[in-house]
Amino acid sequence: MKLKGAEILINCLAEQGVDTVFGYPGGAVLDIYDALYRDGRIDHVLTAHEQGAAHAADGYARVTGKTGVCFATSGPGATNLVTGIATAYMDSVPLVAVTGNVGINFLGRDSFQEIDICGITIPITKHNFIVKNVEELADTVRKAFYIAGSGRKGPVLIDILKNVQVAECEYEPKTPVPYTPAPVPAEKLKDIAAAIDACKKPLIIAGGGVIASDSAGLLSEFAKKLDSPVVYTLMGKGCIAESDPLCLGMIGMHGTIAAAKALLAADTLIVFGSRFSDRVALDRDRFAEGKTVIQIDIDNAELDKNVKTDLRLMADIKETLKSLIPLVAEGQRKDWLVKVEGFKKENAAKKDDSTRAYSIIKAASELAPEGSVLVTDVGQHQMWAAQHYETNEPRKFCSSGGLGTMGYGVGAAIGAYFGSKKLPVLVTGDGCIGMNMNEIMTAVSRNVPMVILLMDNRVLGMVRQWQKIFYEKRFSATVLNRKVDYVKLAESMGGVGMCLAEEDDPREVIKKAFSEAQAKKLPVLVDCKIPPDDNVLPMIKPGHTYDRQLEKMEDN
Amino acid sequence: MSEERKYTIGALVSNKSGVLTRISGLFARRGYNIESLCVCETEDPEISRMTIILKGDEYVLYQMIKQMDKLDDVKKIGCANELDCVYRELLLVKVKAQPKDRSQIIEINEIYKAKTVDLSPDTMILELTGDPEKLDAFLKVISPYGILEMQRTGVTVLARGGHTLKDRDCYSDHIF
The missing domain is CATH 3.40.50.1220 (TPP-binding domain)
Incomplete structure (x- = not known):
């Protein structure tokens, strides 16, 4: 049957078993969004920012093992995906990012919202494609999924020109080619x-x-x-x-x-x-x-x-x-x-169980509902979560390991929810939340139950820890001095906010957070006040061997 | 770590726009030291052949081959066995040639089997084909006359005998 390029794309996604797409519309993907709307088979999660969409697709992929998909328009939409694609690349997460671009007549002329996203993403994708001809579209999409999900998995980007989205050609459905690993010698x-x-x-x-x-x-x-x-x-x-x-x-x-x-x-x-x-x-x-x-x-x-x-x-x-x-x-x-x-x-x-974060994370680990996924941002809280939160099954942990992307968390947690339909527990910090709090709005819009444990120490803790160890406590640019009321912030976005003071019993508040998140189907942010000078230990300094593990800061 | 030396790598790659960017970007990103790069279409219009001269140790050689092999556009890749290959490079060099120097330059040409392809009142363009060492030696002799400009094509390589790069199945065997 004869279909428009945009319709072929949606049909090819459906061929690959895509049920959810994370994205943000714009001028160069209007036809794709129109085809998505009219097709109706694929759920679209509208994020607050394209970076959030890329992280969501990444979180979805990590919990399901399937290839995550995100959409963005040309220009700034495409460049906003970059950090998310790089995150997936460094952690070998299968992802297909679809971007629109200007029509062929405008290509290479610095047109409005034109960007060479293929050029930009060469170092952070397994492969990428620019589709200039509608006849090539279907097989390109199929190949993109095959590349993303085979061998060492990773992200693939498809940049589809506007004229390709509207041009018509014959479409024949095909079953995806399964990936069979080579026999072991x-x-x-x-x-x-x-x-x-x-x-x-x-x-x-x-x-x-x-x-x-x-x-x-x-x-x-x-x-x-x-x-x-x-x-x-x-x-x-x-x-x-x-x-x-x-x-x-x-x-x-x-x-x-x-x-x-x-x-x-x-x-x-x-x-x-x-x-x-x-x-x-x-x-x-x-x-x-x-x-x-x-x-x-x-x-x-x-x-x-x-x-x-x-x-x-x-x-x-x-x-x-x-x-x-x-x-x-x-x-x-x-x-x-x-x-x-x-x-x-x-x-x-x-074991260093003296930190406040330890007791909070321990409590969350014990109280979290069956099947929940742990998601982290990047920094001290990430390491505390990795150390103290028990993960007993694969695909129940999402964290930006290779790239160390601050701001990964909320988007990834949304993706983890759509992939697993289980409540994600996001452990984040007051540094990271400043980079991605906008996606709390997405979680509210889409009724994503989520518990956000915000380790609020008023400093950029991991950098500060290094300043303590390597820079004689010169705390350059690591004191936040923000006046944000995180409880009100969560509530202003339509979520639930709770405060966990340093002297409070974490178990009580966290228990309540889980039950509210589930009952209201909303993100619950718990502002967990922790001291600014708790450290992540043990630690081995860069370049050191394992016999020089720092167990206490005093040993430094 | 093994010793630094020159390696010759041959690769069959898709003949599409952007492929060279992907490959040269990889070299830059990973800090590979490329001395020469030569790319052109092959008997199959969909495939280009690339010859790369890499300066590095064995670690760099293997990393570069393995990283290149991961690119979707790289179809075959292998390191050449210098002892069993034909190496050729073409040189064009424009030298100052006052009438008094001409006969000497022509004499040098004859020894090296170079050709004079252009002559003006005070310059000459010389053309020489051979292995890179021969070109180096020729340039050394010709340079006192004054090189105005020059261009080398980069090294091209084919294995002697029946071996072909496209028939190789694995780059770990050292010969193509």
């Missing part, structure tokens, strides 16, 4: 199994790839068979239950003491879907000194990029684990596990 797998069988003190490092490949269950099974403890990176949070006896928590700059001790003591690192970022391998040359490193990643370019490996395998983690589990021998590593148990005990004894 058997020879390499044998070598890996042999190295694993030969080791006495293995440690599994699980990254975001474990979640992206849906292999959390297999990972636990593998760890159990090997008698190997597991540490996860920030991106891997949720790939193993915190309650699992083999789980030692997060590894990295603000990782657990148990994870650091186990890393130092291990003889072999088995690394799944982790790229050894500088927040994990703080000293990349000495991170794995004297250890056998086995790295498995779907992205060949990640193998040997930051940390030199002994054995490496480019493969899908799920397929690898499926084949590897029967190949490895049942672990007889009781001595190692006894030692690891000691690390866990030490960790429990030294």
Whole structure:
């Protein structure tokens, strides 16, 4: 049948199983919005800002595993997506961003709201397309989804010229081509199994790839068979239950003491879907000194990029684990596990539970309704949430890891809600909320139940912490001196505001926040007053090794 | 870390606008040190062939190949085995040539098998094809006369024998 370009786009999205799109209309996407309206199959969430739409699509993708979709108009609409696309790129989140652009007759003439968004997004997308001909549109959209959701996932942008949106051409529906990972090379797998069988003190490092490949269950099974403890990176949070006896928590700059001790003591690192970022391998040359490193990643370019490996395998983690589990021998590593148990005990004894944020996040973690998703912004609160909020399932944690995007939270939480239909718990700070509070309006408009725990310390806490450690307490530009009443702010936007004073029992207020959010189907913002000088500990300084973990600020 | 040296990388890429931007942007972004880049359409009009001379160590070589391989527009990529390849580059050089110097320059041309392709009262344009080292040597000899301007095409490479880049299935085997 003959359809207009805009209609073809909507039909192709429907082909791909898209049920929700986050976006913001404008001159160059009017036809797309008209087609969306007339089609009626896809729910559109109108955000306050295009950046919020991109983060929402990202949050949606992280909780569902499906590809998130966002729309924006040309020019400023498109450039506003950039931070959101970069966030998704750094964390390998599948995303398709659709932008409109001026018609072909106006292209390249600095027309109103014209921008070369393809040029701008080359470094932050897996691939991008500018569609100048309606005949190419359908297959371009299909290819965009395939690229976004295959291999190492990531964002793809499609820039559709205005004339393409109105031009007509023949449209034939097609079923999406499923992505099948390449078979795992058997020879390499044998070598890996042999190295694993030969080791006495293995440690599994699980990254975001474990979640992206849906292999959390297999990972636990593998760890159990090997008698190997597991540490996860920030991106891997949720790939193993915190309650699992083999789980030692997060590894990295603000990782657990148990994870650091186990890393130092291990003889072999088995690394799944982790790229050894500088927040994990703080000293990349000495991170794995004297250890056998086995790295498995779907992205060949990640193998040997930051940390030199002994054995490496480019493969899908799920397929690898499926084949590897029967190949490895049942672990007889009781001595190692006894030692690891000691690390866990030490960790429990030294855990920094003195901060106010700890008691708030702990309470939220215990009181949150079944299935809720933890979303964070970026900063001290992000690390406290990662440390203290229990995430026992994959796809229940959304946080900007690689890019560290302040302002990610509210948008991502909205997306997480539409993806999971479960209440998101957003842990944010008074720095971050200043960047994205506008999306509270979106949450109200769309009746998104959400609890926002605003860690209100009146400072930019993480930067301030670094100023304390590295800049002799010269607090340059980190004291906010804002006079905002966050309770009224939430209420003025139509949400619910609550205050949690430092002396109040967090459990009572948080319990109320959850019940109100669910009953009223509205975002509830809890202004949690916390002291300005609580710190995130433990901490390993950039470039330091894991034997130099800072447990107390006084040790600095 | 292994030693720094020059590597020759061949790639078959989509012959579309924007592809060069994607690839050169990748080099700039990741800080790869490119000495020469040569791109042109191949026997298949949809495919261009790219020859890149990279200066770096083995780590940089592998990273560059792997990062390039991830681009949708890069169809095949491989590092050339210098011992089993034909390297050619073309040079055009405009030199000062006063009538008294002409015969000397022509003598040099003969030794290097260069051609005189333009002659004016006091300049000459010389053309030379060969491997990059030959071009370097020629330039060294010709430069005392005064080089007014010059252009080199960048290195082009093909493997000897039956090997072709398009038939390779994996870049980890070192030869194309």
